[in-house]
Structure formats: structure tokens, C-alpha cells
Amino acid sequence: MLSFAVTAGAASALDLLAWSPPGWGATLVAGLWNTILIALGAYALGLLIGVAGAFGKLYGGPILKDLLAVYTTLVRAVPELVLLLLIYFAARDALNNLLNIYGYGPIEFSGVAAGIVVLGVVQGAYSTEVLRGAILSVPAGQIEAARAMGMSPMLLARRVTLPLMTSAAVPGLANLWLTVTKDTALLAVIGFIELTKATSLAAGTTKSFLTFYLAAGILYLLLSLVSGVIFGRIERWARRGQRNAGGGGI
Amino acid sequence: MKKTIFAVAVAMTFGTAALAEPLKIGIAAEPYPPFASPDAAGNWVGWEVDFINAVCAAGEMECVITPVAWEGIIPSLTGGQIDAIMASMSITEERMKTIDFSDKYYNTPTMIVTAKGSGLTPDAAGMAGKIIGVQVSTIHEAYAQAHFPDAAEIKTYQTTDEGFQDLAAGRVDASQADSIAIDAFMSSDAGKACCEVIGAVADDPAILGAGVGVGLRKGEDELKAKFNAAIAKVIADGTYETISKPYFASSIYGG
Numbered sequence: 001m002l003s004f005a006v007t008a009g010a011a012s013a014l015d016l017l018a019w020s021p022p023g024w025g026a027t028l029v030a031g032l033w034n035t036i037l038i039a040l041g042a043y044a045l046g047l048l049i050g051v052a053g054a055f056g057k058l059y060g061g062p063i064l065k066d067l068l069a070v071y072t073t074l075v076r077a078v079p080e081l082v083l084l085l086l087i088y089f090a091a092r093d094a095l096n097n098l099l100n101i102y103g104y105g106p107i108e109f110s111g112v113a114a115g116i117v118v119l120g121v122v123q124g125a126y127s128t129e130v131l132r133g134a135i136l137s138v139p140a141g142q143i144e145a146a147r148a149m150g151m152s153p154m155l156l157a158r159r160v161t162l163p164l165m166t167s168a169a170v171p172g173l174a175n176l177w178l179t180v181t182k183d184t185a186l187l188a189v190i191g192f193i194e195l196t197k198a199t200s201l202a203a204g205t206t207k208s209f210l211t212f213y214l215a216a217g218i219l220y221l222l223l224s225l226v227s228g229v230i231f232g233r234i235e236r237w238a239r240r241g242q243r244n245a246g247g248g249g250i
Numbered sequence: 251m252k253k254t255i256f257a258v259a260v261a262m263t264f265g266t267a268a269l270a271e272p273l274k275i276g277i278a279a280e281p282y283p284p285f286a287s288p289d290a291a292g293n294w295v296g297w298e299v300d301f302i303n304a305v306c307a308a309g310e311m312e313c314v315i316t317p318v319a320w321e322g323i324i325p326s327l328t329g330g331q332i333d334a335i336m337a338s339m340s341i342t343e344e345r346m347k348t349i350d351f352s353d354k355y356y357n358t359p360t361m362i363v364t365a366k367g368s369g370l371t372p373d374a375a376g377m378a379g380k381i382i383g384v385q386v387s388t389i390h391e392a393y394a395q396a397h398f399p400d401a402a403e404i405k406t407y408q409t410t411d412e413g414f415q416d417l418a419a420g421r422v423d424a425s426q427a428d429s430i431a432i433d434a435f436m437s438s439d440a441g442k443a444c445c446e447v448i449g450a451v452a453d454d455p456a457i458l459g460a461g462v463g464v465g466l467r468k469g470e471d472e473l474k475a476k477f478n479a480a481i482a483k484v485i486a487d488g489t490y491e492t493i494s495k496p497y498f499a500s501s502i503y504g505g
Contacts, residue, residue, distance in 0.1 A: 021290035030292065089325050096329065110331070191279035191319030201288045204281040204411045207440060 013211040016202075024202040024212070031198030032219050034112075038194065039181045041116040046123025046176065053128030054135055068128065075125035081186050083122065088114040088190050111192030119183055126176055134169035135161060167238040174231035181223055195219060272312035275302050276332030276465075279317035280409035283434040284497045285338050297502075300493040301355065301484070302336050305464075308489070309480030321387055321408065324348055327465055334477070335465030338428070340389045342459040350468045352477040354461030357504030359450045360390060361429045363417065363436070370424060372449045377401045383413035383422035390426045393457045411435075418444045426451065430502060461504060 019025040057068045075083070088111070138161055146160045188197035195216055203212040277294060281287035285298040294315055306313035318326045323339075326332050327349060341351040362372040362382075370376045378400035384390040386406040394404045407413040410427050414435045417425045425432075429450070435441040464477045484490050485503070494501060 024290045027288075027290060027292045089322060089329070092329050093325070189319060190322055191317055193279065193317065197279065201279070201281060202290075204409065204415075205283075205287050205289075207438065 013208070016206060016208055016211055017215055024206070027198050027202060028195065028212075028215060028219065031193055031195040032223070034192070034194040035181065035184045035196075036223070038112060038115045038119065038184045038187065039177070041112075042119030042123055042184075043177055043180050045116060045120025046127050046180070047173075049120065049124025050127025050131050053124060054131035057128065057132050058135055072125045072128055075122055080118065080122050080183055081189065084114065084118045084186055084190065087118050111187055111190050114190065115184065115187045115192060119180055119186075122183070123176055123180055126179075127173065130172035130176065131165070131169055134165040134172070137168040138164045163238075167235070167242065170231065170235045170238050174227070174235070177227055177231070178224055181227070182220065272314050273306070273334060274316045274332040275306075275313045276316050276318045276323055276326055276335045276337060277302075278320040278323060278337040278409075280320060281411050282338065282409070282431060284430065297493065297497040298336060298338060301490075304484045304489045304493055305336075305355075305477065305480045308483040308487075309476050311476065311480070319408075320385070324465070327467060333467075334473070337465075338462050339465050340459035341461060341463045342389060342392075343456060344392070345465070348468075350466045350470070350474060351463035352466065352474055353481055354463045354504075355481050356502045357461030358502050359429045359453075360393065360426065360458055361432050361447055361450050362424050362426050363414075363432050363441075363445050363447050364424045365417070365420065365444060366446050368423065368446075368448070370448055372451045374398055374400060376448075377424065380423035381405055381421075383407060383416055383425045385410045385413055385427070389458050390428075393451065393454060394426055396457055397451070397454065414441070424448075430498070 015023060017023055017025050017028070053068050053072070056064050057072075060068070092114075142160055142164065143156065146156045151159065184194050185196040187194050188200065191197070193201070199212045199216040203209045206212070277286050277298070282296070284296050286294050286296040289295050294317065299315065302313060302315060305311075316332050318332060320337070323332075323335055323337060324345070327335055335349075338356075339345070341354060345351070362370075362377075364370050370380065374397060377394075377398040379402050381403045382394050382398060382401050383405045384394050384407070386408060388410075391404065391406055394401065398404070405413075405416070405422055407416070410431050413422070413425050413427070416422050418440045427435075432447055436445065436447060464481075466474050466477070490503070491501070
């Protein structure tokens with residue numbers, strides 16, 4: 001009897017997750033796709049900020065260093081959710097008021113744009129620190145040797161600093177990628193339909209909370225596993241020629 | 251790939267609203283049966299969705315339905331992300347300070363639902379010491395705050411549906427909501443199993459408002475006139491009755 005009930009439950013769960021309506025599979029996968037797009041955009045923006053921020057913190061002037069310290073401290077101190085609401089509602093009003101003063105019409109600040117900007121700015125602060133640490137891990141002797149060979153700063157960066165720091169940076173950057181894939185769930189709060197919001201809509205409409213939240217958990221897990229394989233390859237590539245090259249991935 | 255994402259992001263950030271664009275009708279991104287809830291294909295269905303389509307057709311307006319989080323729906327309107335709110339939003343004096351409303355398009359009473367056999371009454375004495383669940387930023391929240399001062403707690407939820415789920419789970423003693431939303435919950439399996447409606451609350455027009463209207467930005471009188479004319483047309487030509495029939499036994503237009 002019990003096993004029969006379980007089988008019936010499994011069958012209806014599969015029906016609910018079927019690809020085409022009345023199953024919600026396509027809706028969930030569309031949500032996952034939005035999640036991936038925002039994560040990719042935010043991660044790319046974060047890396048750009050991170051590279052600039054790390055070099056700025058290490059080699060910039062005193063004012064730039066102070067400004068970057070304020071940025072990484074503030075952003076890492078304030079919860080992402082607060083930053084998101086601040087940018088989505090407050091910053092947009094301020095920006096539109098400003099544009100109004102100069103006679104421009106209001107701009108639309110979509111959930112996707114707000115999400116990419118907020119998560120990108122947050123990622124930037126963390127990757128600044130990850131990359132700064134990676135640059136510092138390059139042995140000073142290697143850099144001195146390169147300088148003794150007469151390398152220009154650009155050649156030194158290309159041949160010595162960047163290749164050596166990459167292997168140290170990849171594990172930290174892989175962590176940041178995993179964080180951003182899950183931080184995208186914050187966008188559910190502003191009504192943007194990514195994986196978490198799509199799941200809560202499906203669960204709320206069908207009342208099958210367990211089925212849908214489990215399915216979402218599995219989709220997030222799959223995303224992490226695929227990311228792990230990719231980052232494992234990147235790390236093996238970054239560590240080529242080094243001893244103890246194993247242990248990549250997530 | 252990166253380039254595409256950036257181009258898309260930039261376009262979405264800096265794309266200014268051209269005048270020829272269709273009207274963005276904001277609805278709450280939550281299941282609110284029978285008014286608006288998503289179906290498995292990702293489309294929004296329900297009485298209010300049918301009504302939006304009917305009004306837009308009657309007013310010869312091109313509309314797109316844009317789901318927005320309920321708590322942010324008024325900032326989204328004033329910020330220009332949407333052009334009108336048609337999300338079962340009651341016309342109240344409080345909201346009139348920020349936005350404008352069209353004529354009402356439906357008006358239904360406010361009810362309270364509790365666990366079966368609770369013996370509670372929908373008044374201040376009955377709610378004393380009880381936990382009441384309401385949706386945040388609604389007339390129901392304002393009403394419960396004003397009329398049930400002795401309640402143990404007024405618990406707010408992002409969506410009405412979540413409030414009902416917590417009533418079914420026994421985390422709140424009572425849920426206050428629109429009668430039609432309560433009817434929809436009571437016809438679900440969870441609602442049938444757990445709960446009963448104990449009746450309507452005493453009316454308070456200052457808080458409960460004068461029915462549901464289309465929320466519009468202040469000063470857009472031309473658009474408001476267009477909506478009023480379209481709503482009047484939909485009611486006069488019988489479309490209102492036709493779209494209501496599959497959902498409601500009697501008219502929800504109210505007095």
C-alpha cells in the first residue's frame with residue numbers, strides 16, 4: 001500500500017515536471033537559463049572590476065588605493081539583498097531624477113540589468129581580493145629574475161606574473177562563480193523570473209512544494225557539477241608544468 | 251557570448267522608452283487565483299488577465315503583461331518600468347497620495363478564514379491574542395493593524411498564497427484576504443481539508459477603499475480617460491459578463 005502511494009506520488013511528480021504543459025519542466029529550464037545568463041554577466045563584470053581593482057590596490061597611487069579599500073570594505077560589509085534593493089529602487093529614482101534635470105527621459109532599469117550590475121559589483125569586490133592575493137603569491141625572486149633579464153613591465157606581466165598568478169587564482173575564482181550562481185536567487189525578490197522565482201510560482205500554483213523545490217535543488221546541483229568539470233580543466237591548464245598538479249575542480 | 255550579454259545588458263539599461271512602445275501592464279508576480287496566476291507554459295491566466303485583454307482591446311491599446319514583485323509594484327510604476335497597475339489593487343486614500351487610479355473595475359468584500367472549528371469571530375474581540383496572516387502592503391494589512399489592536403501578531407507575507415499556506419500549516423490562527431481569493435483557496439484540496447470562512451470584517455471605506463482600479467502615474471489624465479472609457483465600454487457591451495461567467499457565479503463588480 002505504502003509502496004503504491006509512493007509510486008503514484010512519483011508518477012504525478014514526473015507529470016508536473018514534464019517538458020510541455022501541463023508539466024512545468026520548460027518553465028523551470030527557462031528560469032535556469034535566466035539564472036545562467038545573469039551569473040555569466042555578473043561574473044564577467046566582476047572579473048573586469050577585480051583585475052583592475054587588484055592591480056590598482058597593489059600598484060596604484062595612495063588615493064586610488066584608499067578608494068578601492070573603501071569599495072571592497074563597503075561592498076563586502078553590506079548584504080547583497082540590501083544592495084540589490086538599493087540599486088533597483090533607490091538608485092534608479094535618483095538616476096532618473098538626474099536625467100530629468102538635464103532634460104532626458106527616464107531610462108528603464110530592468111531586473112536583468114539591476115541584477116548584473118549589483119552582483120557584478122559585489123563579485124568585483126571579492127575577486128579584487130582573490131586576484132590581489134594571487135598576484136602576491138608570485139615569488140618575488142621570479143619577478144626580480146625577469147627584471148634582471150631586462151624584461152619590460154608588460155612582458156614581465158605577460159610571461160611571469162599572469163601565468164604564475166592564474167594557477168593561484170583559479171580555486172578562489174571557481175568559488176566566486178559558485179557563489180554568484182546561487183546569489184542570482186536574490187532577484188526573485190524583485191519579481192524577476194529566474195530559477196528560484198519560477199520554482200516558487202510553480203510550487204505556489206500547483207501546491208507541490210516538495211517536488212518543485214527538490215527539482216530546483218537538483219538543477220542548481222547540476223549547474224555546480226558542470227561548472228566543477230569546467231573549472232577543473234581550467235585549473236589543470238593553469239597548473240600545467242607544475243608539480244602536484246592534481247586536485248582541481250570544486 | 252560575453253559580448254552578447256554585455257550588449258543585451260547595455261541595451262536593457264540604457265534603452266529609453268520610446269513613445270510607440272506598447273503599454274506595460276504590471277501584474278503581481280505571484281499566483282493570485284482566480285485573478286492572475288501562471289500556467290505551466292509560463293503564460294498568465296485568470297479573470298484579471300482576461301479583463302486586461304478586454305480593456306486593451308476596447309481602448310485600442312497595445313498592451314504587454316509585465317509581472318512585477320507586489321511590494322515593488324508602485325515604485326515600478328513611478329519609476330517607469332510599467333505604465334499601469336492592474337493587479338487587484340484597491341483604490342485607497344493612502345495610495346492616492348503617490349499614484350492615480352481609474353474608475354473601479356471590481357469590488358468584493360474582505361473576509362477572514364481560520365482553521366475548522368476555531369470558533370473565532372471576525373472582529374477585534376475574536377482576534378484578540380491571535381496571530382493574523384495578511385499580505386504585505388495591502389488593505390488587509392492596514393485594516394488588521396487598525397482594527398485588531400489586541401492581536402498577538404500581524405504576520406505579513408510577500409504573497410497572499412503564502413499566507414494561506416501558513417494557515418493550512420497552523421502557523422497563523424487566521425488569514426484576512428479578499429473574499430474571492432479566499433473562495434479560490436477554500437475550493438483547493440488544502441483549503442477544504444483545513445479551514446473555514448468565519449465571515450466578512452466590518453467595512454471601513456477609509457482603509458478598505460472603494461474597489462479595485464487601474465493604478466496610473468499622477469498627471470497622466472489622458473491615459474486615465476482612455477482606461478475609464480475602455481472599462482465603461484467593456485461593462486456596457488457585455489464583455490465584462492462574458493469573461494466573468496467562467497470564474498464567478500455572481501457579478502464581482504459590486505456596489
